[in-house]
Structures are given as structure tokens and as C-alpha cells.
Amino acid sequence: FxxxxxxxxxxxxxxxxxxxxxxxxxxxxxxxxxxxxxxxxxxxxxxxxxxxxxxxxxxxxxxxxxxxxxxxxxxxxxxxxxxxxxxxxxHHGFQMTQNQKSNFNLHNLKGAETLDGDYVLSCEMRICRNVEGFSFPTHCSRGERRQLQSLAKQGLSFPIHSALGCALSVPPCVSWVLLYLLTGVARDWPDARGVWISQNEKVYIRVNMEEHLQITSKREDGNIKEAFGLAINLGEIYKELKHPFIWKDHLGYVLSSPAEVGTGVKATVQVKLNHISKHPKFEDILGRLCLEPRFSNCGTRTTGGTSSHANGVCTIFNKCTAGVTEVELLQLVVDGIKLLIAMDKSLELGEAIDSLYPTQK
The missing domain is CATH 1.10.135.10 (ATP:guanido phosphotransferase, N-terminal domain)
Structure with missing residues (x-):
């Protein structure tokens, strides 16, 4: 076309x-x-x-x-x-005259330990990175992909629980198949693709998928700080291998999707919101908090959606990845989840939420 x-x-x-x-x-x-x-x-x-x-x-x-x-x-x-x-x-008006800054100091993150466990069911941290000197998976050659796989074997200390290539020979859902085909990621599939899984099965590292590396850390609680801490160590390992991650001052971490450059971080929280999730202004509230709902496990690169939430359980993540540091991004998510829980509690008691309505972040 x-x-x-x-x-x-x-x-x-x-x-x-x-x-x-x-x-x-x-x-x-x-x-x-x-x-x-x-x-x-x-x-x-x-x-x-x-x-x-x-x-x-x-x-x-x-x-x-x-x-x-x-x-x-x-x-x-x-x-x-x-x-x-x-x-x-x-990224909400992010200007290319700005310089992207980075801050992994989790001591600066406030309130992450106090997310209400009666509402927060789980959290997930996903960090995407590409390696200096290689084209992205949307364009890289078979030889580049195999070199990246070899680097991953050197750099990753997690046991391999599934064979490279075979484990991810079929993407997890139909929309991902379409995404891989349209973006060029599926070339030579499944050659030199794979996944490392940690012994406790809380950390997954995917190689040569949408980006060179996709590090995902999951927790069955709301400890977003702990999830983030598990996922940030690979940068130093790749520096030691003389293959640092791609970083540009005006873009931050450079990725194939412009929607994820900057920090390359998606912080996702699954939270039970029986009342506020049914409010007619729920999506407007999320937008003001720079958050976004995910209505299924597929299609994470989309915006918009429906307003239906099964059993009040919502999966919510940060909308932007550029223009803020990693810690500032997590703080937005933590503060936003706390506010949504407070609004849900007020609605449950039959109270108005006008005083809690957020201004645009």
C-alpha cells in the first residue's frame, strides 16, 4: 500500500x-x-x-x-x-528541545509501600532497551539478531527455562501476530528469539521481540518499588560487555516505538475499583492523571477503548514515557492509584468526589 x-x-x-x-x-x-x-x-x-x-x-x-x-x-x-x-x-506536548533526564534512585519514590492491599491486586514493571550499534528488531538482519542473542546469553545470568526460539515460536495472541507482521518484527521467525525466566518466575526477559530486550518484573501485590528494583540491573552488565543501551540526550532510551522512548518504562497496576471505574468521567480522570486503562492483555500500543471493567478490576499504566525521569514516572502512577482508591472509597460511602477531582498533570 x-x-x-x-x-x-x-x-x-x-x-x-x-x-x-x-x-x-x-x-x-x-x-x-x-x-x-x-x-x-x-x-x-x-x-x-x-x-x-x-x-x-x-x-x-x-x-x-x-x-x-x-x-x-x-x-x-x-x-x-x-x-x-x-x-x-x-507524550503530552514533550518538546524535542528538552533533554530527557534519568533517575533510578528509588529512595526518592514516596508512598509506594502504602498502596492499599485491599484494592491493589498486582503490579508489573516493563523496561524496554535497544543495544548500541544494531538496527532495531523492526529492521535488523538475521546476523544482527543472532549477535544480539549471543550478547544476551553472555549478559543474562538467569537460568533458561525454555528453549530459545521454540518457546516464543507463536506470539501470545492474534493482535500480537498482526503487530509483529506489520512492523517487520516477524522476519525469520522464530530465529534468534527467546525468553529468560528467573527461578522464582517473577522476572521475564524477552530477546529480539519488539525491542532488543524487554525486561518484565511481576509481583502479586502492590510493591511497585520492589518490582522496579528487580528490573534495572541489565544496563551495567551490557556496559561491561562494551555494548551499552542506546541513549540520546533529547530522546532518552531510544526504541522502535516513539510511544515508548524516554524512560522506556511501563508501570502497570491491577486494582479493584468497584465504583470509580463505572463513573462516567473515569477515563477523563485517568487522562488528567497521565494514566491509561488496559482492557485486555493485547494491544498495549493503543489509546482509547471501552468503559467496561469486569468485576471492577482495572489494569492501569502510565500513558507517557518521555519528559519525566523513571522515579517521576513511578511517582505519577503511585499518586494516581492512591487518588483513584480514595475516590472509590468516597463513592462507596455515597460521598461526592468533586473535591478529589484532579487537575491535569
Whole structure:
């Protein structure tokens, strides 16, 4: 489809993306396409490659996807006219003149230990990273992927509970299959993919999936600080291997999805909210707190959704990953969950929540 679009644009017959509900479609214009369509990164990633996912899957009004990917770190510089606008939409006005800062000092995180266990059921921390000197999984060659697998074998000390390649030969759900196909991640599947699982089965490290590394730490309680602490040690290991993670001052940790650059952190909390989750302004409240609901285990790169919550159990995570440090991001999640619980308790008692209604973060 991108070839058709390119032909139409070159013939000045640009097909309007009126029924395309991606962020890509909000940003892309005919003049912009003409300026970028002939540019190619050193590794061979083109602007057609950037926008291909959004052309293949236009989404719908209830499923607004990003609709684009980067193939390497250079993509963000070469196609900055496009990506800067995408980043601004993804991260609440984050300006590329800002420098991304990092702070892993968990002593600065307040109140994480006091999340109400009667409401908070579990938490999960996911950190994504890409390795300097390699194209992203959306574009990397089979040889690069195998080198990255070899690095992972050197750097990861967790026992391997499942064979590399075989364990993840089939993605977990249909929407992930579509995502992998559209973004190019599924090339040569399942060659050089794998998962490491810690002995206590609380830490999962996926290799060569959407990013080079995806570290996930899970807890069956609300101890978000402990979950985060388990997931942040790999950076030093890769530095010792002379292959640090990709970091740029204006982007932070650089990833294939512009929706996750910056910290590369998603902090997810499963919380039981019998009353506030049914409130007509629930999603507006979440938006003001820079939080987002997840209504299933699939499609984590979408925004919007329905308002139905089975048994009042909601899965909530941070909406933005750039413009804040790691600790500031976690603080937003902790403070937001506490406020939602307070509002839920007030509604249960038949009290008004006007005084608790949050301002925009």
C-alpha cells in the first residue's frame, strides 16, 4: 500500500487519510512526504518503512494506534520532521528541545509501600532497551539478531527455562501476530528469539521481540518499588560487555516505538475499583492523571477503548514515557492509584468526589 501511496503522492494525487485513525495520519502531509520519501538511513530504513504499519492497519476511532516505527536510532534524526510531531502527540506536548533526564534512585519514590492491599491486586514493571550499534528488531538482519542473542546469553545470568526460539515460536495472541507482521518484527521467525525466566518466575526477559530486550518484573501485590528494583540491573552488565543501551540526550532510551522512548518504562497496576471505574468521567480522570486503562492483555500500543471493567478490576499504566525521569514516572502512577482508591472509597460511602477531582498533570 505504501508503494501505491508513494505513486499517488509523486503524481500529486495524495489519497487523504480520512479513515486512518493513527497518529501517523494526523501528522503526515503531502509536502512532508515529498521531503522525506527519498531519504534512507545508513542501515537502509526508508520513510515508507516508517509509515507502513499505519497504512496497513488504520485502526478505528476506539483504537488509536501510533501507526509508525523507527528502524534504527538514525531514523529519529533523519525523519525528525515527522517523528518530532509524533513524539509530541505521544507524550503530552514533550518538546524535542528538552533533554530527557534519568533517575533510578528509588529512595526518592514516596508512598509506594502504602498502596492499599485491599484494592491493589498486582503490579508489573516493563523496561524496554535497544543495544548500541544494531538496527532495531523492526529492521535488523538475521546476523544482527543472532549477535544480539549471543550478547544476551553472555549478559543474562538467569537460568533458561525454555528453549530459545521454540518457546516464543507463536506470539501470545492474534493482535500480537498482526503487530509483529506489520512492523517487520516477524522476519525469520522464530530465529534468534527467546525468553529468560528467573527461578522464582517473577522476572521475564524477552530477546529480539519488539525491542532488543524487554525486561518484565511481576509481583502479586502492590510493591511497585520492589518490582522496579528487580528490573534495572541489565544496563551495567551490557556496559561491561562494551555494548551499552542506546541513549540520546533529547530522546532518552531510544526504541522502535516513539510511544515508548524516554524512560522506556511501563508501570502497570491491577486494582479493584468497584465504583470509580463505572463513573462516567473515569477515563477523563485517568487522562488528567497521565494514566491509561488496559482492557485486555493485547494491544498495549493503543489509546482509547471501552468503559467496561469486569468485576471492577482495572489494569492501569502510565500513558507517557518521555519528559519525566523513571522515579517521576513511578511517582505519577503511585499518586494516581492512591487518588483513584480514595475516590472509590468516597463513592462507596455515597460521598461526592468533586473535591478529589484532579487537575491535569
Amino acid at each position: 505504501s508503494k501505491v501511496l508513494k505513486h499517488n503522492m509523486q503524481k500529486h494525487k495524495y489519497r487523504e487519510l480520512r479513515r486512518n485513525y493513527t497518529l501517523m495520519a494526523r501528522v503526515l502531509t503531502v509536502p512532508m512526504y515529498k521531503r522525506l520519501c527519498q531519504k534512507v538511513t545508513e542501515s537502509g530504513f526508508t520513510f515508507d518503512d516508517v509509515i507502513q504499519p499505519g497504512l496497513e492497519d488504520p485502526g478505528d476511532p476506539a483504537r488509536v494506534t501510533v501507526g509508525c516505527v523507527a528502524g534504527d536510532a538514525e531514523s529519529y534524526n533523519l525523519f525528525c520532521e515527522f517523528f518530532d510531531r509524533i513524539l509530541k502527540l505521544c
